[in-house]
Amino acid sequence: MRTRLESDSIGTKAVPENAYYGVQSLRAQENFQITGHPMNPVFLKNLALIKKAAAVTNLAAGKLDAQVAEAIIKASEEVMDGSFREEFIVDAVQGGAGTSANMNMNEVIANRACELLGTRKGDYSTVHPNDHVNMAQSTNDVIPTAGKLTVLDLLQPLEGELKRLHSALLKKSDEFDDVIKMGRTQLQDAVPMRLGQAFHAYAVMAERDRKRISDISREMLSVNLGGTAIGTSINVSEKYLDNIVPNLASLSGYPLVQADDLFDATENLDGFVAVSGALKTCAMDLSKMCNDLRLLSSGPKTGLAEISLPAKQNGSSIMPGKVNPVIPEVVTQVAYLVAGHDVTIAMAAEAGQMELNAFEPVAFYNLFESIEAMEGAIRTLTDNCIAGIRANRARCRALMESSAGVATALSPYLGYKKSAEIAKQAVREDRTVREIVLTDGLMTEQELSRVLDPWSMTGVRAGTRQAM
The missing domain is CATH 1.20.200.10 (Fumarase/aspartase (Central domain))
Structure with a gap:
């Protein structure tokens, strides 16, 4: 594999010749083999969007050369569209508050901008990851915003x-x-x-x-x-x-x-x-x-x-x-x-x-x-x-009719204690509440049908009842 030499404050390191990432991304890849998962593609899109916005703003402020700015903007847009995805080699979980993520983006955009301007990757005299792509920015405001x-x-x-x-x-x-x-x-x-x-x-x-x-x-x-x-x-x-x-x-x-x-x-x-x-x-x-x-x-x-x-x-x-x-x-x-x-x-x-x-x-x-x-x-x-x-x-209706829970509706008429006795008897003898009330003559069938009407127990108001 052909390589190019890049240097940072740590030293000099060989980087694959055709890579758009640079030395700082490569160091991060070696340091942070953690989850095996890349950074979220939507996060990468937004990092690139911030780089584009920064280039637009620095150009308008007279701080960035027009040619360099346009190259950074073009490269950022390509990243936003999903290009160079394989060049983002840093693990999603990393030390350094996201500096590695920020620099991975800076290096990819810088090298693509160099390419657009006719210079080779790694020749940062044309477009520099820090001086140009990261101009007026810090990891500490870029990463939270992204x-x-x-x-x-x-x-x-x-x-x-x-x-x-x-x-x-x-x-x-x-x-x-x-x-x-x-x-x-x-x-x-x-x-x-x-x-x-x-x-x-x-x-x-x-x-x-x-x-x-x-x-x-x-x-x-x-x-x-x-x-x-x-x-x-x-x-x-x-x-x-x-x-x-x-x-x-x-x-x-x-x-x-x-x-x-x-x-x-x-x-x-x-x-x-x-x-x-x-x-x-x-x-x-x-x-x-x-x-x-x-x-x-x-x-x-x-x-x-x-x-x-x-x-x-x-x-x-x-x-x-x-x-x-x-x-x-x-x-x-x-x-x-x-x-x-x-x-x-x-x-x-x-x-x-x-x-x-x-x-x-x-x-x-x-x-x-x-x-x-x-x-x-x-x-x-x-x-x-x-x-x-x-x-x-049918199953819902059958379970409801066999339940002793309907005895709650009897309380206003027979009292809580008597209603509780009926509920317990229904469970104990495997009989329905209706059967016990009628057998014991506690209510007429007409009265009981009104009291145990399931619709009235579900909060249905007059005029809103639907046919079963």
């Missing part, structure tokens, strides 16, 4: 999936509104309800989670770009400081603002913790719903079997015909993943010292994965589970 842009980008499809889930649940709520079933508290019979009410509650929950995530994502719009190393804006021209964030906002399409306090925005990661917390809350809600779906569909012969989930694949390598609730199961596993990542993100935010948090790489790695895993989990939940759920109407 992280926030990436979160904003990744949350958009996640919110879209939550909207689809909300719609699918509302559709099922309407479809199942005529299905009377037994409600349960602490896994014990409670009082009758409609299956549609359960799905409506799930829909409301999903929409609330979407709104919570949307609201907290606005914290990502305040960025510290222009603060450079610690927030003092050292090595930054006044024109650059005033225009870099507006230029980035224009290029990104997000209403970004420069943080009121650049020191605060450089050293604190609480915004990312808040986003992760909203994701965890959503994940816990969805997992709870999926637990319900697994219980309600348990069986098919010896469980509740009030609903049937769509059969998606064989459930066992040894038990013929077995079908498992694999979609709710995977959603719950994603919830566990997100909860674990949330702990990591919180610890990374807490671990910062003084004017910088050096642990953004692991926070971002986990946060990006949480968002993308949630998006995938919700998509498969909607398409491969919710949309195909069927209600087992």
